[in-house]
Amino acid sequence: MSLPGFETAKPKAPLLNTKLRWFMLAIVLANIAWQMYGPILPLYLRGLNASVLDVGLFFTLSQIIPLALQILGGWISDTLGRLRSIALGSLAGVLSYIGLLLTPSWQWVLVGEGFGAVTRSLVGPSFGAFIAEQSAEENRARVFAITDTIYTLVVIVGPPLGGWLVDHFGFRFMLVCAGLLYTLATIIRVAMARLAARSQPARGEGLSLTSLRSNLGTIFALVLGGGVLTWLVITDGVRDLSASMSFTLLPVYMEDIGRLTVTQIGWLSSIMGVASMVVTLPGGWLADKKGERAAIALGFLLDFAALMVFLNAASFWGYALAWALFGVGGGIMSPAYNSLTSKVVPEKVRGTAFGLLSTSLGVISLPAPAIGARLWESINPRAPFLITAAVSLVTILPVWLKFKLPAQRAGGDGCAQASEPVTN
Secondary structure (H helix, E strand, O other): OOOOOOOOOOOOOOOOOHHHHHHHHHHHHHHHHHHHHHHHHHHHHHHOOOOHHHHHHHHHHOOHHHHHHHHHHHHHHHHHOHHHHHHHHHHHHHHHHHHHHHOOOHHHHHHHHHHHHHHHHHHHHHHHHHHHHOOOHHHHHHHHHHHHHHHHHHHHHHHHHHHHHHHHHOHHHHHHHHHHHHHHHHHHHHHHHHHHHHHOOOOOOOOOHHHHHHHHHHHHHHHOOOOHHHHHHHHHHHHHHHHHHHHOOHHHHHHHOOOOOHHHHHHHHHHHHHHHHHHHHHHHHHHHHHOHHHHHHHHHHHHHHHHHHHHOOOOHHHHHHHHHHHHHHHHHHHHHHHHHHHHOOOHHHHHHHHHHHHHHHHHHHOOHHHHHHHHHHHOOOOHHHHHHHHHHHHOHHHHHHHOOOOOOEOOOOOOEOOOOOOOO
């Protein structure tokens, strides 16, 4: 018993509950594996006799399967549950590593990437939706910031480890190590899905055309409603188009023009990860306290500055500064984007929403890698990066004017009515 005014304060619940901790452990293991080879995949293709134009064509073709599967992956996530969807995707991911290891030529790497596309289509939409469901709206950006900070470990550890293994033992040995890490993550995910299946029934009305039409109808109404989600699709689509023109060529640029080794390229990704980790939590606080648009606008401005530094770099340390700025921009922007997206769609269709956003971005940016490679060859290697920088700067204006949540809030889970026009 306690006296009035002297009640014992209840301890605050941790922002990350037990489920989220196990969830993030599996995410870290799986994505360290991907970061070991993903950033230097263009160099693997070059080692299999691919030209710069071939690299651009490869990344254009590799985006086709995710376009067909992202919305379906989000719908499966909404219907079967986040953890079950992730477990299914992880099993396909194991096959992707087998495909990468056994490939005889760069064209056959597309087979492994096909399985990888299935993985991303099932895991990607569930990632943000699961985190949103495990957090309260008033601190959601901070929860996303914490998970993004944890996730940043994969960028710090994966690329330099992968680059070191490639320099000392070759690409295929590195892929074996990455595949083993991914298999361990898959075991954890399958175990979590089995536990979830015992305690929770499948969501919704099952995998049916009626359920799919219902989810898509809700999402398309929000996208076409002229609200925040509409502008999220537009601005992020343009940004993704410009980024895809240049970022797939970054390792080729640094090897051919910057004269960096594979290990040094890996260390640049690690530097970006450290910078991102340092600012992600303040970025989440900024989004919660000042609004998501402030964090997103600042992130675009830092992306522009990073590209300017990158294009004028003449040494490893110049590129390191650029990568640090990339990390700061991404670390500030990411929790704000995830938080804003989760707030403008109802919980029951969040997976479909994340899948639709990824699909719409992919449709817009589908030809971008091939366009970037053509600009590289026909104008000069700096051209695609200059276009990306200009787009980053211009996008700040619609972000600031349109990324405002309306005052009227919906009932239930407190999602904003994104179909309403946003006014200043």
